[in-house]
Amino acid sequence: MGVPISxxxxxxxxxxxxxxxxxxxxxxxxxxxxxxxxxxxxxxxGKIQYSAExxxxxxxxxxxxxxxxxCGAPMVSLPGGEPLLHPQISEIVEGLVDRKKxxxxxxxxxxxxxxxxxxxxxxxxxxxVHLDGLQEFHDRSVCREGVYDNSVAAIKEAxxxxxxxxxxxxxxxxxxxxxxxxxxxxxxxxxxEGLTLSxxxxxxKAPDQQHFLSKSxxxxxxxLVLQNRPRRWKFNQSPLFLEFLMGLRQYDCxxxxxxxxxxxxxxxxxxxxxxxxxxxxxELMKETEWVKYGFASGNxxxxxxxVHSGYEASAVNDMFGSIGGFCxxxxxxx
Numbered sequence: 001m002g003v004p005i006s007x008x009x010x011x012x013x014x015x016x017x018x019x020x021x022x023x024x025x026x027x028x029x030x031x032x033x034x035x036x037x038x039x040x041x042x043x044x045x046g047k048i049q050y051s052a053e054x055x056x057x058x059x060x061x062x063x064x065x066x067x068x069x070x071c072g073a074p075m076v077s078l079p080g081g082e083p084l085l086h087p088q089i090s091e092i093v094e095g096l097v098d099r100k101k102x103x104x105x106x107x108x109x110x111x112x113x114x115x116x117x118x119x120x121x122x123x124x125x126x127x128x129v130h131l132d133g134l135q136e137f138h139d140r141s142v143c144r145e146g147v148y149d150n151s152v153a154a155i156k157e158a159x160x161x162x163x164x165x166x167x168x169x170x171x172x173x174x175x176x177x178x179x180x181x182x183x184x185x186x187x188x189x190x191x192x193e194g195l196t197l198s199x200x201x202x203x204x205k206a207p208d209q210q211h212f213l214s215k216s217x218x219x220x221x222x223x224l225v226l227q228n229r230p231r232r233w234k235f236n237q238s239p240l241f242l243e244f245l246m247g248l249r250q251y252d253c254x255x256x257x258x259x260x261x262x263x264x265x266x267x268x269x270x271x272x273x274x275x276x277x278x279x280x281x282x283e284l285m286k287e288t289e290w291v292k293y294g295f296a297s298g299n300x301x302x303x304x305x306x307v308h309s310g311y312e313a314s315a316v317n318d319m320f321g322s323i324g325g326f327c328x329x330x331x332x333x334x
Contacts (some may be wrong), residue, residue, distance in 0.1 A: 003194065003236055004164075006123060007102050014074045015320040025256045025285060027073035028313040031271045033262035034059045034092060038082045039110050042142045047081055057263055061091045067261040068096055070281045077128075077258075079106040079271075090118035097124045104128045106168060110147065112154035121162040126236075128196065129155055131167045133175065133183045141172075155190055165192045166236045172200045173213050177224035184233050194236030197222075198308040199245065215295070215304045219247030237308070240328060241315035245306060249315075253294030253302065257313020259284060269293045270309050273301060 011028070018026040035058035036047045068076055076096050083089050084107050096103045105119075106128045119125065132141040135148040158165050167187050171180065184195060199218040213221065222245040235242060243249040259281065260271030266284040268275045273293070278284040294302050294310065302310075318328070 010074055012320045027071050027259050028257045029075040029077050030071045030073040031077050031258050031260040033079055034083055034086045036081045037085050040108050040142050058086050061088050064092045065095050075102040077104045084111050084115050097122050109151040109154040113157050126164040126166055127158050128166045128168050132169055134179055159191055166194050166196055168196045170198055170200045173217055180225045188232050194234040196236050199306050218306045222246050238315040238319050240319055241312050244311055251311050251314035252296045253310035254314045255293050255310050258309040
């Protein structure tokens with residue numbers, strides 16, 4: 001598994017502490033979106049469809065720190081938009097690292113090479129580069145030529161400087177399993193720490209609505225991609241979540257596991273659905289009608305969702321929540 005022991009032990013201790021306190025709903029990863037602005041216009045993403053006035057705005061470092069402290073999750077993901085466009089992103093990352101949060105700085109890597117000097121390598125900081133496949137497929141996915149080559153060059157430079165680096169891959173219904181497997185081989189050859197993987201979710205604002213996966217399509221595609229996989233592939237995810245994507249394991253959604261905070265506040269119920277916002281994390285947890293979300297709820301918006309934000313936390317809860325779950329994890333890993 002492509003997760004350092006220190007991080008794994010921190011997460012395990014955190015989950016067991018929640019279990020001991022009989023806390024049924026707790027955050028695992030804070031999805032902290034400091035801005036929506038981006039330097040790409042990917043067909044499967046709807047973030048930059050906001051008005052120009054909103055795209056000019058961004059969270060202050062103190063707002064980011066307050067959200068992290070209020071939420072209390074051991075890990076913080078910094079997506080966007082493109083977080084490297086934030087004028088104070090280095091201050092935000094440094095402040096979160098100082099608070100001993102495991103930070104995943106999500107980037108399309110277009111300007112990563114020129115921004116690396118703003119950061120210091122740390123076990124608490126991972127640069128998570130968005131790559132949806134090999135050159136032809138990724139450049140088509142992000143609607144611009146040359147992005148893949150630029151990203152690979154930036155990954156090499158980040159690794160050379162001693163940073164933890166992972167890749168973040170979203171698969172849609174036009175993904176070619178053989179090509180995806182070849183892409184994983186290539187990323188392992190580069191020396192990245194691990195791969196992160198998720199099916200695309202149907203953003204209502206996304207320009208391309210034709211290539212999102214159904215639930216059956218997800219399990220079919222991920223079974224082809226992940227079956228009989230070589231041991232050299234390392235995933236920065238729970239092996240139980242990968243089995244879930246393959247249809248080998250069933251989980252219910254835990255949207256509170258990855259709460260989202262952005263310009264509008266705390267997003268209900270997760271960063272994929274726009275069901276309103278709360279002014280505080282406490283209000284989010286108390287006021288959200290959680291039973292209305294997830295596949296088991298019958299909510300049509302959730303019917304085909306199998307993405308990490310809803311189900312990765314479910315798998316981690318299973319992984320560290322009991323002896324049986326830990327044994328299932330070992331079996332899945334082997």
